[in-house]
Amino acid sequence: MKMAKILLTSSLLLAASSVFAQGKASEYTDADLVWKDDFNGKKLNTKDWNYEFHEPGWVNAELQSYDDSKKNTYLKDGCLVIQALKSEKKDGTSAYTSGRINTQGKHAFTYGRFEARLKVPKGMGFLPAFWMMPDDESYYGQWPKCGEIDIMEVMGQETNKLYGTLHFGEPHGMVQGTRVLDKGNFADEFHTFAVEWEPGEIRWYCDGVNYKTAKDWFTKRPGFGEQTFPAPFDQPFYIIFNVAVGGSWVGYPDETTDFDPKKDDAKMFVDYVKVYQKKEYNENVEKPAKAPVVAKTDASGNMISNQKSAWEFLTAGGGVGSVESDGKNHAIKSTNEGSLEYSVQYVQAKVPLNQGYRYRYSFDAYADAKRTMITGISAPNNSYARRFGDVKVDLTTQKQHFSYEFNMIADSDPECRLEYNCGAQDSTATIYISNIRLEKIGEIDLSFGKKCLPDGNYVFNGNFQEGKNRLGSWEIDNKANAQISVTRDRARMLKVVSPKKAKNEDVIVKQTGIKLEKGKDYIVKFDAYSSKTTNILVKYGDVEQKIRVLQAKTDSKTKALIPGHYEWVYVPESDKEIDFQLLLGSDGATVCVDNVYVKENCVVINGDFDRGDSGWELYANESSKAKFDVVNGAAEVKIDNTGSMDWMIQLKQNGCLLEKGKIYKITLKAKSDLDRTIMLALQRDGAKDDNWYPYSNTLKFNVGREFKEYSWQFTMGMETDPNVIFTISMGAVSGKPISQSHTVTIDSISVIEVQKNEKK
Known part of the structure; x- marks a missing residue:
């Protein structure tokens, strides 16, 4: 049967958003349309789309393989159809195939409205998706640091509920919105899904309703500074459609899941996909300031609530138990310890911790028989990263006092969680806990820093991607009133436009207090080009290096300017703490600098870990x-x-x-x-x-x-x-x-x- 094509024109759908939107109405119109595919051809246009090829289990413990089979991905009646299939292997086990296509390298966009009209498969274990990933996933680092925009996900067993999600980090952060239909579902009729992505704000829409808006995210690599907002969502992303079968989130097919290719249960139908963009976007945005984290305490300074309602008993992984509590004294009982440490778990949520403070956490505990439990303080909004613990506590039948001290180095968090994990430890003996306290005991110095970054660089933010105006960690002495900025292209180079007659020493960009060791070889290197051939100076320790920066050359294919590479070796004669200075005043020239490094000249640094985790x-x-x-x-x-x-x-x-x-x-x-x-x-x-x-x-x-x-x-x-x-x-x-x-x-x-x- 030929399926009905679009019922409303895109302009009517966009206008409808102003009538039905719960949040911000869409401001995009048909005049902003820059690309579309309505799938009216006989076969998928491979000038626009790529097929993906992946083995089962590639991500998320999913069951399907992806390939370019016309049985899995095809056009029919003006729609893209992605069909999940099940077959039996010779050994009697099941095999699953499905389709996944993308526009990587063919159509990628930074900002805009991304819209598709589609309907989803239904059945336990199906997870269809309309989503986006960066065209160059390495730019900010591997997932989740690179960012991900999920425009539409609907679980096959719950087809009246829509998920729209951002992934970013590290640690892995997430913003997620949901919309539940009052009537009908996303499998039996077509619905229109969209995301509007602008600098500093991302909005999700379903049938014109703005059901979620995100304004706060981040990305960073462990040991490095945070990339300047709105990273990672300030780079080109491409579009993906796929249907996954099974996985760690959605669950797995069961006897009710119907893969019959003659039916529509295992198929996603996409009527069209459209991209709208404005002519320009203002990228001069700042990350929203977070409200200060306020810790409530009792008269003795204890941050842990003694209200019974503040505590929650949880089970998972086969754990069975209960708790008896008056808010101050707690008896955690288990009848089945389960398969996980948190199979039997007792927690207090919304425990605030402030960056830059030292804390003391203590409690009294014993058990009906000798056993262990695990305690810690986690950050549920940051992939349950541990702010303290996990500590295995040895319990006896005699009450003991346990006390621990820890520093809060991570960003302040009002929603940390105190945990007692009592599962999977070869015992179901009842645990008794009382006198639970968490208190600030002092401040800590956060300026200690590392000797070098995880990539071995002693220069921080040498790629000009961090801090305010992307100039974090750098000090600037600008006597010439030069224009100093970081370019907005993907190269993100330091750019200095000097007035005429400016001398090198009139514009100094520097970092201080770099500690180097006697006798070691250090590579000093950077990339640079200039609007005209000119000289700059590099000073460090007792060395002054004169560098002749050549006029920029242009790549014949990409038309991008090609910087020159400058590199040499420095061997300190004694242990030194140096200032590293770039003297960039240059008599009317424009000089651009990037990838500034001072690092040991060796294959692997800090292999004996005597400098902690520096380099790793x-x-x-x-x-x-x-x-x-x-x-x-x-x-x-x-x-x-x-x-x-x-x-x-x-x-x-x-x-x-x-x-x-x-x-x-x-x-x-x-x-x-x-x-x-x-x-x-x-x-x-x-x-x-x-x-x-x-x-x-x-x-x-x-x-x-x-x-x-x-x-x-x-x-x-x-x-x-x-x-x-x-x-x-x-x-x-x-x-x-x-x-x-x-x-x-x-x-x-x-x-x-x-x-x-x-x-x-």
Whole structure:
């Protein structure tokens, strides 16, 4: 049967928003239309769309594979149809296929209204989506740092409820809105879904109703500063349509799920997709100021409420129990401990913590029999990051007093959560807790900083992406009244426009207090170009370096200006604390500078972790659970769940240099309190093109309870690469996830060049 095409013109739909909108009415009209696809052809236009190819389990523990099969993705009766299919394999298990298409590299947009009219599949385990991802996911870093805009998601088992979501971070942050239909559903009739994305504000619409607006988000990498707002939502995004089958959020198909291709249950129909844009947008926006976090206390300074209503008892993963409480004294009872630490859980939410303070957390506790519990303070709005804990508490039948102190270094948060996790610890003995206190005991110095960033750079914000006007961490001395800014293009370069007769020393951009060590080689480097060939100065310590910056050249294909690269080595004769200064006054020239680095001239820095976690960061995929600390001069990665792939947990260092033809020796020490296999590689950075070639080969090794030294040699057979990633992967082993909690300890990492006559 031919399906009815659009019932209202787009202009009427847009106008309808002013009548029905609960929030802001749309200001976009047909005159703003810049691209559309109404799917009226015989086959999908591959000049506009790409097919995606992915194996089952690629993300979110989903069941389907994606390919370009015409059975999964096709045009019919003026609609795009994405069809999920189920088949039986020879071993009797089920296989699922579906479709996923995108406009990456063909149509990408920064800001605008993105609209589609569609209807969704229905049935347990279906998750259709109309959403957007950045055209260059590496620009701000891997997901979720790069950002994600979900315009429409509807669970197949709940087709009257719509979700619109932003993902960003790190730590992973999220803004989500929902709309529930009063009558009807999203599977039996077409509805119009849209997002209006502008600098500093993103609005979700359903059939003209503005049901959610976001004005506050962020992105950063661990150990780095926060990127200037509205990052990451200030870059080109492309459009995606797909239907997932199963997953960690939606759940999995059951006996009621109908995959019959003759029916519509497993199909998403898209009538059209349209993009509207204004001629210009004002990007001069600031992140909304957050209200101060106010901590309520009693007369004794205790921040924990003694009201019974402030506490909540929760179960999950098979846990069964109850609690008896008068608000001050609590008895946590379990009849089934469940499979998770939080299967039996007692919590107090909305506990405020302020950045820059030291806290003391204490309580009295005992149990009916000797057992353990786990306590901590989490941040539910930041992927449950731990502000304190998790601490395993050994309980006896005698009441004991427990007291802990911790610093709040993260941003102030009014909605932290105090937790007592009593599940999966080989006991159902009742736990008794009383005299619970949380109190401020002093302020801490947040200016301590790290010696260097996780990429080894001693210069902070050398890419000019952080802080107010993207000039965070830099001090400016502008005697010449020069124009100083950061360019708005994707390069984000420092731009200095000097008046005529300005001297180098009239415009100084600097950072102070950089601590360098005697005898070490440091690479000093940056990229720069000028409107005319000119000289600038670089000062650090007792060195003054004169640099001749050439007039910019233009790339013949992209028409972008090509900066020159300037690099040299500096060896301090003693331990020094230096000021690093760029003297950029240049007699009427415009000088642009980017990628400013001062870093050790070695493959891997801080491999012995004597400078804490400087140079290192942990990547943990959303489907895994792990955290990284430096304890007693060694890296400890505590893993509660590996996820389904080996790469889902990685201790890594970016920006390593490997030179063509050279021989390198890798050594490290490692152990684990659970016998397992881990993996190491020095690999290409494939964030832009998904090519993660392992220059060192993929090196797997077994670790156990005793420290053992491991060693390998390899020859760099490819072209010289200054952006290699050193990774130790601790995810699933041979595709088998590990859900047993364990800790991997790593120390004495070294990657050194070996002379050919030393080769063994």
